[in-house]
Amino acid sequence: MSGRAPEGATRATAPFSAHEWLIAWRFLRARRAEGGVSAIVWYALAGIALAVGTLIVVMAVMVGFREEFTSRVLGAEGHVSVYPVTRWENGRAERALRDAGALAARIARIEGVTHVAPVVEAQLLASHGQRNAGVIARGMRLEDLRALPWIARPEAAAGALDDVTGKSVAIGEGVARELGVRVGDELALILPNGLATPFGLAPKQGIFRVAYIFRIGRADVDRTRLYMPLETAQDFFNRGDAADLIEAQVARPHELGSRKAPGALDGAIQAAVGAEGVVWTWKDANGAFLSALDMERATMFMILSMVVLIAALNIVSGLVMLVRNKRRDIGVLRTIGLSQGAVMRVFFLCGAGVGVAGTAIGVALGVLFVIYIDPIFDLVNGALGGGVWDPQVRVLSRFPAELRLWDVSRAAGLALTLSFLVTLGPARRAARLDPVEALRDE
Structure with missing residues (x-):
């Protein structure tokens, strides 16, 4: 018995093969008159970039506030x-x-x-x-x-x-x-x-x-x-x-711990002091303010995560329009042997490409903004006539910001995950399109 496949049978290819990337790139690159990417997808890219950049800047500022305040507390008083x-x-x-x-x-x-x-x-x-x-x-x-x-x-x-x-x-x-x-x-x-x-x-x-x-x-x-x-x-x-x-x-x-949860060192100090005194750490003195900063940071991350989700959902609208415009091309590709899985992967690459590009641009914008936040803030302060930052009200004399790899990674990972997830629906819809019906409509 011969081990060769019957003549005319479709030969399976590995997922995300070169031809799938090529088709996805041509779909994204096509002009609008040719049924290419609609303006909605470009809005999605811009929205994801701005949302990710904003999330990185806000997280950096929140971390900077906490670290700067902690540094000045620990450097001006006893611990x-x-x-x-x-x-x-x-x-x-x-x-x-x-x-x-x-x-x-x-x-x-x-x-x-x-x-x-x-x-x-x-x-x-x-x-x-x-x-x-x-x-x-x-x-x-x-x-x-x-x-x-x-x-x-x-x-x-x-x-x-x-x-x-x-x-x-x-x-x-x-x-x-x-x-x-x-x-x-x-x-x-x-x-x-x-x-x-x-x-x-x-x-x-x-x-x-x-x-x-x-x-x-x-x-x-x-x-x-x-x-x-x-x-x-x-x-x-x-x-x-x-x-x-x-x-x-x-x-x-x-x-160091606090009165509610003493640490080993402050516990040892209290043991040495005995009944003569009471130990009070810097966390006891500033615990309410630090807890408020941590709560505000977590809340801001959740709120801005919703903004990233809204921006990512624009990919759905764009891909739905792209699938509608490419019905004939999908029918032709299916007729010449492209499988449902391959079609799904092609449109997944289209949506994921928008998400990856928007995330990369957003990360670059956010990081650059944090690096040059002082001259940017001085420019805004000068344009508004000064007085935007009052140290008597905001405790610190400068606008702090500190980049952390974990925060940048979280923002990028969140945007990529949401972009990939929202892309699955339109991609699956494109894969299930009947090629006979697609070509008949044309």
Whole structure:
């Protein structure tokens, strides 16, 4: 018995063979007068490109916001704060760490803790000439201030941090602007209820010289923060040798937990502190804001995913029109031996090609927009007369954006998946077209 196929039998070909790609390319390339791709498909390509580009830009901005905010939080304050528990002495509530030096030494011995600083803190009224401003004054040692990256190396600075000694202070740029002071000027600091008199407590006042002005780009710090030497603050705030809190910096701040879900390191710090204080991490202090950013990022991805889906659905309309225009060609191809599967693959390649091209263009546009977001934003800000970005309202002083391969891959993968899925319906419809009916209609 001969193993040869009968003469005239259709020989099966591998899926997505060269001739299927060639036919799909000719269909896409054909002019509209020849029954080629309708304008709807080009709209679909443009829609997918814009949707993917927008999704990449939004995700990059959301990530940039979170990372920039986290960086400035971790660089301007301690990662872990230890606050004293309230004690009652002689009928008065006492909140101070009396043996702060020994407690700080115990915390410093914990593996993973890189720096420990005792801090005294109070709310003061700063005055210069006819101007006044409320400030949060912190007393810290000079070496502890140098350990804060955004204080030692801020966005902009005037004066020298090493000059913050004795009766000299460091202030945020917002405080300096509100008071109208420069480096070398003197300002008066007033501590309410800081001086005991026979008639009760009275305000306590001191004159200090401005030695250092910094801008870290966080409006809540730049507009309110004032630093002075620890010994000077303890004397001015009537703290003696006590501290109001202890701040610790750790090697891996992102591994810290919160009060609801403590991590290993902050748990070890709490064990070292014992009943003397309460541990409060940077996640506790900023958890609500960070959670809101994460929720907003997830929500924006879902919303923009629907935009990508709507753009991909335009491929369906375009392919339906293409199938209608190519009925005669489909009939001829089926008559000369092209199988149903091959016809389906041809039109799948047409729709998928539009999706791939739109996704590639969208990825390029999104990445380029993020890379050049600063000059683009400056151009928009200038065109609108400035004031589009107010740091006092938006906390940060610049418009952040950070590209991540995962986000770009998610956006591209989403667009490609939706494009491939919506293409299956029209492609299957084209494959099921009866060639006899197609040629009879012609």
